[in-house]
Amino acid sequence: MRKRLTVNTKHASYETIKALYTSEKNSKIKTRLLTILHLFEGKSSVEISLLLKQSDATIRTTIHRYNKFGLEGLKDLEHPPKKTILTSDELAIVDNILKESPYNSGLNYNNWTGELLVNWVSLNFNKKISLGTAYNIFSRLNYSKTRAKRLSNKIDKETLTNFREELSNLIISKDENTVILYEDEAIVTSEPSATAVWTKVGVQPIVKTLPGGTRKRAVVFGATNPETGDLIYQISDKGNSDNFKSFLKYGL
Incomplete structure (x- = not known):
């Protein structure tokens, strides 16, 4: 039969524990102080475990630590830093x-x-x-999983920069009778999608691809009016100029 645990009264009085319990902000310490208060009141570890919704083993560990170390025993133990496997x-x-x-x-x-x-x-x-x-x-x-971005070998960075500047100036200078649509095409292809890979946080991985090819595909032309939210789209078998002109006629 297990020995019934009692409080080691040399560490603090019931009134001192009660005052500390009332002023304590840390929820873990507060619960441990309440454990000692219940023990002062003559309750068993099993009874305290039922009151505090903790296992009897946890309650008995709290009591043993208090009886041996006093109030310091109610604080969380400091764990030594883990040794790193790699230098x-x-x-x-x-x-x-x-x-x-x-x-x-x-x-x-x-x-x-x-x-x-x-x-x-x-x-x-x-x-x-x-x-x-x-x-x-x-x-x-400082690595995270990021999906790679495809970048064509034929891209001209200077042309891209100039286009962005021209578009920005156009938006700023347009009159009220001018409507600007944001248009893009999405290609659904049999080529597998680029998967997420481990890369430095903030770094976009790039998968270089060759233009053209014989993969099966479907092209979705789409445009939206950023001011009204209106959206139009058209699905075509090829992303050529004829289908693009057809989409423009359809959309306008």
Whole structure:
């Protein structure tokens, strides 16, 4: 039969515990003080556990800590910092390899994953890390999963910049009889979508693609009036000039 626990009265009086309970702001400490108050009042650990909706083991642990250490025993124990598995130099190496494709590290994979990092660390550092640790490393090195953006090899950055400036000036200078529509095309293709990959926070990954091709596709022409919210669209088999002109006639 278990021994019934009692309060070690040398640490503080009932009135002192009650006053501390009344003024305490921390909910955990307040509950532990209430545990000692109930014990002062003659309640058993089982009775206190029912009153406070805590396990009997938790209540008995609180009582034992108070009886041994006093009020200091009611505070949360400080845990020593966890030892890092990888050194700062090793983390720097990992940071560098994550910036590149796994192919550059001799691995036949497109994108980094937690499982792949676990295997890489084992092969290169002869250290075993868990999958959770791998994801913690991603977070510690400021990586997040971001979907890659495609960028054509033929893009002209100067032309793009000039277009944006011209569009901005047009919007500012238009009169009340002018309607500006934002138009774009969406291509639904048999080419797989780019998946999210681990990359530095704030860095947009790029997947370079070749123009043209023989993939099956459907083209959706669409335009919206930003002032009214009106939307028009047309689905075509090709994104050529004839279908674009047809869409303009349909929309206007």
